[in-house]
Each structure stands twice: as structure tokens, then as C-alpha cells.
Amino acid sequence: MLDLLVPALIGALGIIGAAVVTAMMATRSYRIQKRLDRENYAAQKVIDRNDELLSRRGKEYQRYLSAYRRYASLYDFDPPPAHNSEQRIATVNEYWLAYSTLFHIASDSMLLAATRFHSLAWVQETGLTDEAFNEKFKDLYAKLLIEIRKEAYPGTEMHKELLATLPFDMSPR
Numbered sequence: 001m002l003d004l005l006v007p008a009l010i011g012a013l014g015i016i017g018a019a020v021v022t023a024m025m026a027t028r029s030y031r032i033q034k035r036l037d038r039e040n041y042a043a044q045k046v047i048d049r050n051d052e053l054l055s056r057r058g059k060e061y062q063r064y065l066s067a068y069r070r071y072a073s074l075y076d077f078d079p080p081p082a083h084n085s086e087q088r089i090a091t092v093n094e095y096w097l098a099y100s101t102l103f104h105i106a107s108d109s110m111l112l113a114a115t116r117f118h119s120l121a122w123v124q125e126t127g128l129t130d131e132a133f134n135e136k137f138k139d140l141y142a143k144l145l146i147e148i149r150k151e152a153y154p155g156t157e158m159h160k161e162l163l164a165t166l167p168f169d170m171s172p173r
Contacts, residue, residue, distance in 0.1 A: 053105075054151065060098070060105050061148045064114065067091070067098040068121065095122070113147040116140050 071091045074081050081088040099122075102114050117140040120126060120133075128136060142163045149156040 064098040067095040
């Protein structure tokens with residue numbers, strides 16, 4: 001009887017041993033997978049926040065450029081709107097709201113480009129002649145567009161010389 005009991009006991013211990021080793025490996029594997037899941041989740045959240053910021057920046061930059069263009073287009077035809085007209089007031093308010101939004105959403109380089117453009121295009125206290133003003137306007141507008149493209153289109157090939165060949169001139173003068 002002992003001849004039968006020892007092999008059965010060895011077989012049972014082998015099965016139990018295999019089950020214990022399998023359970024230990026599964027527990028270890030589960031812990032590793034959970035750690036990786038937490039790390040991946042955190043990394044994905046960073047990616048999602050960056051994507052959301054990029055999207056929001058793109059919308060706000062478009063809003064700013066559109067607000068400026070709406071204001072400038074008020075003066076494309078005679079007679080210009082009265083200083084206190086509803087249309088001008090609404091357009092000025094939209095511009096200021098769009099411009100002020102850039103301060104908490106834009107990158108440093110984009111904000112500097114927008115502020116330099118704003119100082120020339122909106123404030124217009126430069127003392128520059130019409131031709132010099134137009135050249136400065138084109139230069140600052142091109143720099144603004146390039147900064148927007150750097151953020152909205154990583155790897156952009158756009159540079160000031162190439163942009164200068166495109167047909168744009170939104171100078172108010």
C-alpha cells in the first residue's frame with residue numbers, strides 16, 4: 001500500500017507545487033501589468049492634455065486673426081463706420097476679447113509675436129511713414145503666422161521668405 005501512496009503523494013505535491021508556482025507567477029504578472037497600466041494611463045493623460053491644448057490654441061489663434069480681420073475690414077470701404085457705431089463697438093470688443101485670451105493660452109513665442117503685431121497694427125503709434133509702416137506690418141504679421149504654424153503644424157516648413165511670396169496684405173494703411 002505504501003508503494004501506491006508515495007507515488008500518489010508525489011504526484012499530488014507536484015500538482016500543488018505547479019499550482020502554487022502558477023499562482024505566484026500570475027500574481028507577479030498582474031502587479032506588473034497594473035503598474036504598466038497606471039504608467040500608461042498617466043502618459044496618455046499628458047498626451048490628451050497636450051492635444052486638447054493644441055486644439056484650443058488653434059481655435060483661439062484663428063479667433064484672434066479673424067477678429068483682427070473683421071475690424072480691419074470695417075475700413076475697407078467708404079464711408080468708415082462711426083466711432084460709436086454698434087458694428088464697430090462689437091468688432092472692437094471681439095478683438096479685445098480674442099487678444100486677451102491669448103495671454104493665458106499662447107506659448108511665450110506666440111504671445112510675443114501677437115503682442116508685437118498688436119502694438120503696431122492696433123495701437124499704430126509708430127511714427128512710421130506709410131511705406132515703412134506697411135513693411136513693418138508685413139514683417140510682424142508674417143512672424144505671427146509663422147509662430148501660429150509652428151504650434152498648429154509641428155514640422156512646418158514655412159519661413160518668412162516663403163510667406164512673403166504669398167498674396168497677403170492686410171495692412172490697415
